[in-house]
Amino acid sequence: MTGLGDFDPTLDYYQILGVPVTATLEEIRRAYRQLMRATHPDRVRDPDKRRIAEERAKLLNAAYAVLSDPERRRVYDEQLRQRAVTDLLFQRYTAPSPAWVRPAPSRRSRQTMADDLAAFVQLLAVTVIFVATLVLLLVASSALSGLFGSLS
16 A cells, blocks of 8 residues: 555646545546546557646546545645645745735825834834843843852
């Protein structure tokens, strides 16, 4: 028996079979059989088209092997969800937001810009206080270690 994680998590097996994520085992089986009947390599005589059909059949077999086994499907679905969350976070924090999400700077109201400036100033103040506290702690700890070091 093969392992639970022996599948390509970058492939969308649901899309390959043309079924929704909520598909039942019977719907998956029906879609797989229908697609295999239509694209089976034995039905193709042209060598180039046959190679394409063989690759398609491999994808269909891989998708069916994962989605028809409840435990492998559960593991695959978990990885699919994790990848979706990762992709969403990656887009959220690395990609520029579309124009329809963030209005152009020239269209922003004075109040919005004032609020942004106030938030920036608050963040800057907190950062300065934090750094100053760290510096004071370092100076105090070095002074104390110097004091106790000279006593012994």
